Amino acid sequence: MNYIELSHATKTFKKADGTRFAAFEDVSFGIERGEFVCVLGPSGCGKSALLNAIAGFSLVTSGSVKIGGEEVKEPSPKRVMIFQNYGLLPWRTVLKNVELGLEERKIPKEERRAIAEKYVEIVGLSAFKDERPRRLSGGMQQRVSIARALAVDPEVVFMDEPFAALDAITRMKLQDDVLKLSREEKKTVVFVTHDVGEAVYLADRILILSPNPGRLKSVVNVTIGREFRDRSSADFFQLQKQVFELFEGKATENPVEYYI
């Protein structure tokens, strides 16, 4: 039994002219607890819609999405989403942003503050804890958002192209941090990206979607170098090339599973 289980999940939207179109169709897969899964696909393949369905922001129109055996009906603090544009509240300081999720729990104020301080420290922003998000760079803002997500100790972290707006160096640094944190904190991570290199670097498993409508095209189990992946090694380039070919290749009737 998988921790996250999608079976024949389909999401259709009504267009302005009254006709319906499918963002994704008949998607079935499972994710195990503690797995780092990347959903990879070109823009318009419904990967963000898929993530929103798993997170409970926008439910599937048919099929089912279950987490821990229960049908997903709404978002929950046990499953936190990290957005591309950070979603920080600009009127709150870094620390108060991290405290947001904790405020909804019956935790004493001092303890709440201590937890927030701890996670701000983990993402390396202690020196900026009293600043407003506006004063921070994009990379730092996304760190705050990560700290805020981890502070509520969720079971799953969803990431919707979280680093797409960042420069290459910052992106690599944050990829390293996310990989490290997801291992240390033992989180299940579902990470949406259109960047093949990013998917190959981060994922235990890559789900490749094909567009119009989004369908699961292939699943790649990345078995090598789980502890440490060297972005400049020959293995890594080889892996990236293989995934890229799958990514570009024609859609097949049934999703194919690969081990590389």
Place this chain on the structure above:
Amino acid sequence: MKKFNKTLRNVVVSFATLILVWQLVYSCCHYSPALFPSPASAGSALVETFQNGVMTRNIATSLARFAVGYVAAVVLAVALGLVLGLTPRVFQFVNPIVQLLRPISPMAWAPFIVLWFGIGDVPAIVVVFIAAFFPVLLSTVAAVVNIDPIYFRVSRNFGVRQPKLLWKVVLPAAFPQIANGIHLALGTAWVFLAAGEMNGVQSGLGYMIVDARNTFRTDVLLATIVVIGVLGLALDGAIRLAERIALKGWGGVEE
């Protein structure tokens, strides 16, 4: 400080020029002083009305009426605006009515206001209220409607629900635009205060204008006009300052 000195210099120069042109027109054109008072006579009327206490008393009366009408309008309009902004379906039905009422000058209601509210302070307060209410209401609704949906998604994800959502997310997120609406409404409401005091009252700056006209004291009339202008400027400066301080506390909006 340097910036302040420069502003002060600009103000002094521009007012001095204005008074100079006024004096030149007065000296050259030989209008009757009853039709066109000189700066000196307006100035002495100003001193006179301050010394005999008439001006001070009327300023106090007008400011008190203004404060009541304006504050009541802001409080009610922001509260109603938040509710309507959060319930777009209801606003769809309310909006046509608002759009119909909004372009009507508060003064058009004046006869009814006097009939319904009698004479005294209330008619002027109601006129100020109407003048301030619609701009604040509409800017509050727009502010709430324009809140970035991501704030709602994030708070939903972390389990923040109504009524906490209102003061944790909606109000702060909409605050800058609401503050701007409150600021703009102040000027509009002040414009209508003097007009509102021309009906149904025997005091206030608007009444002073009517009274000066009836007694052919154009010098007092002009002095009152100057006072209305200066007070409007001061009120605008005060709310501008308050807005800036509030925004700074809110989240450091860059200047």
